[in-house]
Amino acid sequence: MNRRPGLSARLKLTISYAGFLLLTSALLLAVVWVFLLRYVPDNQQGLLGISPNRYLLVRIFGRAAAIALAVLLVFGLVGGWILAGRMLAPLTQIADAARMASNGSLSHRIRMEGRNDEFRELADVFDTMLEQLESHVTEQQRFAANASHELRTPLAISQTLLDVARNDPTRDQDELIERLHTVNTRAIDLTEALLLLSRADRRSFTREPVDLSLIAEEATETLLPLAEQRQITLDVTGGTTQTVGSAALILRMVTNLVQNAIVHNLPAGGTVTVHTESQHDTSVLRVENTGHPLPPELVPILTEPFQRGTERIRTDEHAGVGLGLAIVHSIVRAHDGTLDLTPRPTGGLLVTIRLPGIPQASSRTRERDDLRLEH
Ligand SMILES: Nc1ncnc2c1ncn2[C@@H]1O[C@H](COP(=O)(O)OP(=O)(O)O)[C@@H](O)[C@H]1O
Ligand SMILES: [Mg+2]
Incomplete structure (x- = not known):
């Protein structure tokens, strides 16, 4: 399927981590700010109706808060990127296995290590699915080989009978026809049995x-x-x-x-x-x-x-x-x-x-x- 390009899950997770970190930090700073305001006296009348104490506070605290937020943003982005990478690593493993399977290599298994979690569960289910698919495909191949072999037998016998008849025209024709008929019937029976088998397997019948x-x-x-x-x-x-x-x-x-x-x-x-x-x-x-x-x-x-x-x-x-x-x-x-x-x-x-x-x-x-x- 062709989809439009979008942000990678890792990037989205990183942005979410960093954004959340920034939001909680901003809330924390706001709480500190409210506390500070309560304990800084507001007795002197200064410029623009704000006391000099408070003016100083706004400037110092404001700058410190901005620096802290900037540092936290960088920290959140880097940390988030690393954490998301670690979290999503199993998914890459699973996607690789799926890609290999879709290219026809069914023998590959993920065999993810570690304790059980959602990713391990997905990997295990995927491995089981691959196992079943592989055995099914092997079974089908064996079946096709066997069916071809079984179908070839009556055809080969017919050919031998015809060869013998051609090399020795004096042979009894009736016997030849009788034997050819038997062999042919067997080939038809086999083909009909194969058709019946596929019909039953497809479950396409009225009940x-x-x-x-x-x-x-x-x-x-x-x-x-x-x-x-x-x-x-x-x-x-x-x-x-x-x-x-x-x-x-x-x-x-x-x-x-x-x-x-x-x-x-x-x-x-x-x-x-x-x-x-x-x-x-x-x-x-x-x-x-x-x-x-x-x-x-x-x-x-x-x-x-x-x-x-x-x-x-x-x-x-x-x-x-x-x-x-x-x-x-x-x-x-x-x-x-x-x-x-x-x-x-x-x-x-x-x-x-x-x-x-x-x-x-x-x-x-x-x-x-x-x-x-x-x-
Ligand atoms: N009722 C039965 N009693 C004894 N052996 C049986 C019976 N049904 C099937 N079998 C065995 O199972 C084999 C497979 O049966 P089937 O699939 O019908 O193939 P086929 O009858 O063409 O050989 C037979 O060759 C026979 O050895
Ligand atoms: Mg039988």
């Missing part, structure tokens, strides 16, 4: 009353064939659980969770339970599945983009692109909820999502839900 139990029904219905294919029992329990948000995003969230619960389950004979319930003013969704035991230290980082538990799953066509839980997390955040991942002692995972609930469902939603059920 409407949503019944979690209906969404759970819808998600499990879609994934039932996959569960049957893998001989996994899918259960939905619990009753009406209202919350507010985007029905499409919440459906995506539940679908991702249930799909994970099916895909990362036992090879056969596993179970998945989806449960919804209202607790006071919270709507709770729980997705629990059997499976192999998960290393506890791995669980907290599973929500990071492209973080996959075990390499073994990469060959599974339903395993997803490694963004499933990242999308869930970002949708939960966008709905002001919380996400909890707990490894089950016997293997598998328990995912608990808490979203803000609404005490009473509006009749409008009920009507719409009824309509949706009829379809």
Whole structure:
């Protein structure tokens, strides 16, 4: 921002110090003057009706007072300048750090020393802000690098397939097309997942009353064939659980969770339970599945983009692109909820999502839900 040049804070403080000093001194001198007048006798009539005693007093005291004030002014200005400089020094430090940050150097910290005061507090807050900003930027860079890497994989595979086809025209065309199609689908899935992630992060969606139990029904219905294919029992329990948000995003969230619960389950004979319930003013969704035991230290980082538990799953066509839980997390955040991942002692995972609930469902939603059920 371009501002008009003005007095520096140091100069303003100096002038204020000096001015205040001058004012108090002038008041003090005035008090002394009044006292002196009372004790100097006024018996002789002199020039212009003023007694000679008093005339002398005015002259001597007046000159002394003027000198004293001049000295005090100089003293106030010099002292004020030094004091203001000392007071404002931390501000210069903070401004330097801010300037460095705005030039892109986020690794610099102020780390102001000394006891706590307003300036130290400001510096500490600033340091914390820089720390968060830096970790956020690093995270974004890592994310962009990972996303590019993940996107390059299907493209590189496509290119290899095309190269092979060009060098060997006698190869089976149908197989090539089938493989290209699979790879292409994966690239589209990944791009769509990335778009979804950014949409949820931007929080640009309209909020409407949503019944979690209906969404759970819808998600499990879609994934039932996959569960049957893998001989996994899918259960939905619990009753009406209202919350507010985007029905499409919440459906995506539940679908991702249930799909994970099916895909990362036992090879056969596993179970998945989806449960919804209202607790006071919270709507709770729980997705629990059997499976192999998960290393506890791995669980907290599973929500990071492209973080996959075990390499073994990469060959599974339903395993997803490694963004499933990242999308869930970002949708939960966008709905002001919380996400909890707990490894089950016997293997598998328990995912608990808490979203803000609404005490009473509006009749409008009920009507719409009824309509949706009829379809
Ligand atoms: N319900 C679950 N049970 C066991 N492991 C899970 C479950 N959900 C997720 N995981 C682990 O978390 C990892 C990340 O999940 P996700 O982000 O959905 O990526 P993806 O499913 O594409 O691998 C998975 O690779 C898996 O190891
Ligand atoms: Mg997944």
